[in-house]
Amino acid sequence: MTVNGWIQILVFIALVVALARPLGGFMTRVFTGGRTPLSPLLDPVERALYRLAGVEADREQHWVSYAVSALLFSAVSLLLLYAMQRLQAVLPLNPQGMANVPADLAFNTAVSFTTNTNWQNYGGESTMGHLVQMTGLTVQNFLSAAVGIALAVALVRGFARSSARSIGNFWVDLTRCTLHVLVPLCLVYALFLVWQGVPQTLAGAVDATTLEGATQTIALGPVASQEAIKMLGTNGGGFFNANSAHPFENPNALTNLVQMLSIFALGAGLTNLFGRMVGDERQGWAILAAMGVLFVAGVSVAYWAEAQANPAFAALGVDGLAGNMEGKETRFGIAASALFATVTTAASCGAVNAMHDSFMPLGGMIPMVNMMLGEIIIGGVGAGLYGMLLFAIIALFIAGLMVGRTPEYLGKKLEGKEVKMTMLAVLCLPVMMLGWTAVAVVLDTGTASMANAGPHGFSEALYAYVSAAANNGSAFAGLSGNTLWYNLTLGVGMLVGRFFVIVPMLAIAGSLAAKTRAPASAGSFPTHDGLFVGLLVGVILIVGGLTFFPALALGPIVEHLAMTAGTLF
């Protein structure tokens, strides 16, 4: 570990905190119907869209109707994306003549992109033509992110309102999020990336003659436009197979910093939006602080682990000073790679600038732990905030049990219905993560896909299902996921991980909105101070630890012990 490495990490954290408030304020204006700098330009577009779509913009929805709209919209997106992949050979804008995508892979990819997961069982540059990349995958990068943010805002309205029947209008939230927040930010961001070296062309590939006279075919495409929303929308699906490790996606250490910031930017801003909308910004800072504590712990372990030399290399006479460089890029080095891995899994991004499969056992465990906790450390845009608020409900429920009072959060009584719904949402993740892993490791069809033997092979399967259910999309990429078994089971994991959380969460939003807000009294538990942050972090670690420690012991922990003992597989 170097001083310079720690400086990079600290500067990153400082910048995230600095971004939270301005972005939170901006998004609050967007979702409370206020004007933004682009309103003169966008308001007519918005009105035209609503007229065309038959949306009554000032009519709000009951939570059931809001949920139906969100589900229906996701279903239409899913079917459209599936159809486009299945037909890409006959559709235009396919200069490399990519073939139709097989059914199981197309299903997996369609689910993956509409659930904001972006798990990729294919190599982008060798499977998808420009039309699918642009009008299929890039579009879902925007829309699945906008859906996530809309849902989080709906939950926040549940806390903020008193005796209300409705929690907002899904179509308006979706449209305003896309037009006012995502598209403008991405336009600027994409051009910054091009300036720094990210290609943006409709041409397919270029042949170069290398110094030694060989031909090198260099894949190109509209990379920057996808890259921008891939990060900002915490999607993570790369244009290229190697994702943000590819020099065309992430050409230098500066773009790397900006990419990491853009993963966290909107998620951090949403905590501030939460504070503003419930009328007390400190509530948002408390949530961000709890996320920060978990983040610093994770990045410290990951950086420490990756800065170690592989003991097997040291024995061969390799200078290990630079740390574990297998699967890492020279321009990023150890600190920026460990930081990126922690950021991308803390949020539900899943973009990678280094191959997590080649991380040290404990270094690779941190991304897994981040996802197992439900990606509540900043988290996916929207999903992170509603995930964290669900944990806050559990924490306050436990606190309520300890003192024997009905728990309340922000003046709302948390009763049987809210706690049951929260448990439903929180429990569906481990069922998908651990259940499918357990089945995969006893089936030949599951183990045949593993690239590594021993405990690392187990980690590959575990990582895959954890990543799918958490809607992350990063991988221990040695696992050959493009098989019927993995395409289908990972697809189911992604669907459950997204929608079995969303529906109970919206039910909570509806139920909270209908309650009155009791003013704070001397007996209410303050939710803006250190005690609450500590309680929340403690509950997250206890719930996560109890659920996942046995699985982690079988994978990364036993591999670490084997590595220390000099065992190879």
Next chain:
Amino acid sequence: MLKELRPALVLTAALTIITGLAYPLAVTGVAQAVFPRQANGSLIERNGVVVGSALIGQAVTGPGYFQPRPSATTAADPADATKTVAAPYNASNSMGSNLGPTAKALVERVQADVERLKAENPGVPVPVELVTASASGLDPDLSPAAADFQIPRVAKARGMSEEALRRLVAATTAPRALGFLGEPTVNVLALNLALDQLALDKTAAGR
């Protein structure tokens, strides 16, 4: 339900046009007008021939060139399309080795590379970048230490002084971005092109 279906269909279509066509085409238009070099892949030409991209590493095996890091990229086997064969620096199929730290295959690969490199420059510890595959398989850079390690071999193959090469490596080394981000790098293609240019200048001067 049908009433709900209309906004779902219309907004999907409209937002697809905005985010899937208008947005990427607008970015493409501006990018091609303002940053044409970067937008088209930062290609490098020598005597009118594209020799590569400044951002993409390429396979070089001759002793007279600085060699890049190991690359785990593959290509379809020309004999059997269902299989893949090793094809280092295949810039249309980026990937890392994805071998875990306790994989026998990894340690054996590293061992073979270490032995080759030790024979080339005995008595010096081998920089870890020279025996580890990058994440993309297309890493355009070496660390300064990994470039320095190759100086004796290149000097011998080219009949140049090690001092001259050291100066060249130092001149090609890029510092950390903004002074603290990432790590210092040596772009291998830029270094090798400079090396060729130096040899060319020398021949011209000798004439």
